[in-house]
Amino acid sequence: MIRFQNVTKRYATGQEALSRVDIQIDRGEMVFLTGHSGAGKSTLMKLIMLMERPSNGHIEIGGRDTSAIRRSGIAHYRRDIGVVFQNHQLLFDRSVFDNVALPLQVAGYQHSDIGRRVRAALDKVGLLHKERVNPVTLSGGEQQRVGIARAVVNKPALVLADEPTGNLDPELSAEIMTLFRQFNELGVTLMIATHDIDLIERMNKRVLQLAEGRVIAGGVPQ
Amino acid sequence: MNRFHPKRKPAPTPRKPPPRPQGAIQSKAAWRHRLEAWQAHHSNCALESLLRLLRTPLQSTLTWLVVAIATALPATLYVALLNIESLGYHWQDSSQISVFIKPAAKTNAIDKWADTLRARSDISDVVYVSPDQALVEFKTYSGLGAVLDDLTENPLPPVLLVQPSTATTGAALESLLTELASNGLSDDARLDMMWVKRLEQLVELASRGVFFLAALLALGLLLVVGNTIRLAIESRRDEILVVKLVGGTDAYVRRPFLYTGLWYGLGGGLIALLLLALGLAWLEAPVASLAELYQSEFSLSGLSLTHSLQLILAAGLIGLAGAWLAVGRHLAQIAPR
Numbered sequence: 001m002i003r004f005q006n007v008t009k010r011y012a013t014g015q016e017a018l019s020r021v022d023i024q025i026d027r028g029e030m031v032f033l034t035g036h037s038g039a040g041k042s043t044l045m046k047l048i049m050l051m052e053r054p055s056n057g058h059i060e061i062g063g064r065d066t067s068a069i070r071r072s073g074i075a076h077y078r079r080d081i082g083v084v085f086q087n088h089q090l091l092f093d094r095s096v097f098d099n100v101a102l103p104l105q106v107a108g109y110q111h112s113d114i115g116r117r118v119r120a121a122l123d124k125v126g127l128l129h130k131e132r133v134n135p136v137t138l139s140g141g142e143q144q145r146v147g148i149a150r151a152v153v154n155k156p157a158l159v160l161a162d163e164p165t166g167n168l169d170p171e172l173s174a175e176i177m178t179l180f181r182q183f184n185e186l187g188v189t190l191m192i193a194t195h196d197i198d199l200i201e202r203m204n205k206r207v208l209q210l211a212e213g214r215v216i217a218g219g220v221p222q
Numbered sequence: 223m224n225r226f227h228p229k230r231k232p233a234p235t236p237r238k239p240p241p242r243p244q245g246a247i248q249s250k251a252a253w254r255h256r257l258e259a260w261q262a263h264h265s266n267c268a269l270e271s272l273l274r275l276l277r278t279p280l281q282s283t284l285t286w287l288v289v290a291i292a293t294a295l296p297a298t299l300y301v302a303l304l305n306i307e308s309l310g311y312h313w314q315d316s317s318q319i320s321v322f323i324k325p326a327a328k329t330n331a332i333d334k335w336a337d338t339l340r341a342r343s344d345i346s347d348v349v350y351v352s353p354d355q356a357l358v359e360f361k362t363y364s365g366l367g368a369v370l371d372d373l374t375e376n377p378l379p380p381v382l383l384v385q386p387s388t389a390t391t392g393a394a395l396e397s398l399l400t401e402l403a404s405n406g407l408s409d410d411a412r413l414d415m416m417w418v419k420r421l422e423q424l425v426e427l428a429s430r431g432v433f434f435l436a437a438l439l440a441l442g443l444l445l446v447v448g449n450t451i452r453l454a455i456e457s458r459r460d461e462i463l464v465v466k467l468v469g470g471t472d473a474y475v476r477r478p479f480l481y482t483g484l485w486y487g488l489g490g491g492l493i494a495l496l497l498l499a500l501g502l503a504w505l506e507a508p509v510a511s512l513a514e515l516y517q518s519e520f521s522l523s524g525l526s527l528t529h530s531l532q533l534i535l536a537a538g539l540i541g542l543a544g545a546w547l548a549v550g551r552h553l554a555q556i557a558p559r
Binding site: 046049051072075076077078079083089091093102103105106107108109110111150154 | 255256258259260262263460461463464465466467468469470471472474557558559
């Protein structure tokens with residue numbers, strides 16, 4: 001599903017965020033991405049989202065060579081990837097329903113279809129009863145669950161999560177992780193960047209460890 | 223949609239390419255759905271951007287007024303020119319040659335000459351005004367009635383008002399004038415055409431001025447709408463970022479702002495028309511009484527329906543263009559980081 005071959009990312013400032021990275025993540029895997037801040041976690045995610053392009057090397061996502069995707073194709077490419085952010089990036093000028101519906105509207109789904117899919121996603125994260133509410137009134141954990149519903153509403157094959165539990169207490173974090181595990185059991189490939197070592201140990205999944213732009217453990221499946 | 227979702231296709235062979243060859247009907251249906259969704263997004267955007275403008279009525283009205291004033295100014299000048307031009311034609315049509323007869327001329331000689339003139343094909347009508355008639359008319363319209371009563375004799379000469387036929391113009395008119403002036407009975411013949419020609423030249427010059435002004439104001443409008451849209455883009459920065467991250471195309475992100483620009487233009491154009499109509503209504507009564515003083519049936523005319531629609535459309539297009547400029551410059555700068 002995700003394949004990095006000898007990938008290097010050097011920024012214009014000369015800083016090398018990733019050096020000769022090789023990664024392979026198979027379809028249906030759930031992988032944690034750890035490392036200190038500045039180790040290259042965000043850069044790795046940005047390369048997958050095509051927010052950045054590698055300076056060197058080869059990236060393949062879902063069997064597609066990303067270097068072949070031009071600027072105009074990026075929007076369509078991103079529709080196949082769900083993203084969960086640490087600060088959840090919800091829009092407070094609209095309801096929970098409309099926040100979750102955004103990826104479907106963007107992709108041109110039909111109105112009736114949108115209603116059905118949004119409710120299914122909200123039901124999965126246990127927030128169906130809050131669909132008419134403005135997300136600003138929700139708790140941190142609930143907001144993050146709305147963010148997750150938005151990431152999976154399109155049924156993407158790959159979901160990236162960047163510090164999804166960063167601002168949550170352990171109990172809520174565990175709840176979010178359970179949700180991720182459920183999606184994984186449905187066949188979704190997951191890549192979760194996190195600092196939370198306890199959580200990772202409890203989940204018993206592959207851990208990809210980065211340090212100073214290099215993979216120091218877990219780059220390929222055992 | 224999901225090019226690499228494993229659970230999506232229940233087919234036994236995984237990663238089969240999308241069923242293109244046998245799926246003509248399917249893909250037709252998909253295209254129809256996409257087209258419908260595209261249309262739905264357009265009408266949604268159109269309505270939503272209008273509602274968004276109406277939610278901030280003060281700010282929107284200010285922008286609309288700016289657009290309206292910048293549109294109304296050249297439109298007013300244009301209407302004024304149209305009216306002056308039509309006034310010119312009005313008087314040009316009624317251009318007549320006044321032939322002043324020698325005071326010593328005999329009445330029956332004048333009548334005979336008038337009859338021969340009437341028979342000519344290049345003259346449509348001849349009216350004889352005797353000195354007495356002329357005096358009565360002069361007393362009525364000059365306002366000097368009482369002063370004229372003191373005159374011991376009528377100083378006014380008899381006059382033949384010669385109306386050339388409509389086909390008689392230019393050189394033919396000039397030679398007719400010379401011929402009438404050189405007749406033994408006539409003292410002088412006048413065709414007051416010079417001022418009509420000068421007016422035409424002035425109108426031509428002024429219309430160029432109006433065009434230039436309109437171009438300048440259109441440029442200003444472009445910038446005003448562009449700047450307003452730039453602010454709108456800034457205020458929706460978060461939304462744009464999220465939409466881009468979940469796979470919104472540039473066109474999708476652009477659309478609501480383009481509609482906003484269009485609404486600014488169309489609304490401003492509509493208000494400009496209202497301003498113009500108000501101005502015309504305000505001027506109508508004084509113009510009518512002025513026209514009456516000059517014995518004219520002239521009345522102010524406004525823009526025709528076609529011209530009104532063109533004005534609104536032009537303002538709308540300028541709004542759209544302004545939005546396009548702003549969107550092109552600023553949306554690219556907002557990219558997820």
